[in-house]
Amino acid sequence: MQVSTQTAIDDTRGWLERAVIGLNLCPFAKSVHVKGQVHYVVSRAQNAPEFLVDLIDELKGLIASEPSARDTTLLIAPDCLADFLDFNDFLAEADQALVDLELDGVLQIANLHPDYQFADTRADDITNFTNRSPYPTLHLLREDSIDRAVDAFPDAESIFERNMETMERIGAAGWAALGVGRSQGCPHNSLADTTPGADISGHKAE
Numbered sequence: 001m002q003v004s005t006q007t008a009i010d011d012t013r014g015w016l017e018r019a020v021i022g023l024n025l026c027p028f029a030k031s032v033h034v035k036g037q038v039h040y041v042v043s044r045a046q047n048a049p050e051f052l053v054d055l056i057d058e059l060k061g062l063i064a065s066e067p068s069a070r071d072t073t074l075l076i077a078p079d080c081l082a083d084f085l086d087f088n089d090f091l092a093e094a095d096q097a098l099v100d101l102e103l104d105g106v107l108q109i110a111n112l113h114p115d116y117q118f119a120d121t122r123a124d125d126i127t128n129f130t131n132r133s134p135y136p137t138l139h140l141l142r143e144d145s146i147d148r149a150v151d152a153f154p155d156a157e158s159i160f161e162r163n164m165e166t167m168e169r170i171g172a173a174g175w176a177a178l179g180v181g182r183s184q185g186c187p188h189n190s191l192a193d194t195t196p197g198a199d200i201s202g203h204k205a206e
Contacts, residue, residue, distance in 0.1 A: 003135075005042040007183050008078045011134040012040060015180040016074075022178065023170070025130055025163050028149035037071035045080050048090050055138060056097050059107060062140050073140040081136045084115040094138060108146065110139040114182070129175055130163045134182045 003011075016038070021030045032038050041058055045051035055075060062073050081087040091111055098104045112133035117123050150156045167175070 003078045003183060005044075008042045008076050008135055009040045011181075011183055012074055012076055012137065015134050018178045019175075019180045023163075023166055025166070027153055027159065028146075032071045032145075035071075037067070037069065039065075039070045039073040040076065041073060042076045042078065043080075045077060047080050048086065048093070051077055051080055051090070052093055052097065055094055056101065058140060059097060059101055059103060062142070063103060063107060067142060067145065071142065071145055075138045075140060077136040077138075082114075084113050084117060087111070087113050087136050106143055108141045108143055110141060112137040112139060126167045126171060126175065127164045129167055134180065 016029065016033060020026050021033060039062070041054070043051055043054040045054055058073050058075050062070060081090055088111075091109075094109050094111075095104075098107060098109065112131050113136050114132055114134065115123070116131035116133075117128050118125075118131075121128055153159075
């Protein structure tokens with residue numbers, strides 16, 4: 001059963017509100033969210049080449065838009081790159097697209113995935129969940145906006161460490177209570193649906 005476009009957006013918005021903003025995993029997210037400057041796009045790509053086409057379109061669309069209307073884009077891929085290793089490999093193509101469009105240093109691409117795994121961690125390590133979204137997702141950001149946000153946040157370098165502490169404090173039960181996974185019926189059955197602590201394995205981010 002294919003998840004609908006609206007369901008994918010609703011799931012992603014719920015994750016942003018309850019996890020990213022609710023846990024303050026990104027102190028810069030609330031401002032653009034409340035101003036309606038987050039642009040949600042669901043790609044119906046079935047494979048990496050099709051997703052690359054959609055990514056290029058959205059990079060062009062973001063740079064052509066006024067920041068006041070569209071400061072950042074969440075490009076969601078419910079139908080492809082379910083395997084984290086494949087998704088991780090795709091990131092090189094995403095970065096090359098920035099270079100080819102002469103947008104390297106102007107825009108930046110962050111990556112999120114239901115099975116995100118930092119290097120040298122177990123797949124069930126709760127700290128991996130800081131980067132786990134309901135669907136494979138690319139976050140397209142403006143470098144200028146990042147710079148302004150960092151300038152306004154005097155201790156930006158501490159965010160990563162603080163997020164790790166937050167995840168360890170709430171644990172598996174706290175994360176599950178947020179209800180930020182995929183809606184039922186989504187074809188992506190992956191490690192993000194497994195309670196941390198189970199005996200599972202997965203791919204590591206490079």
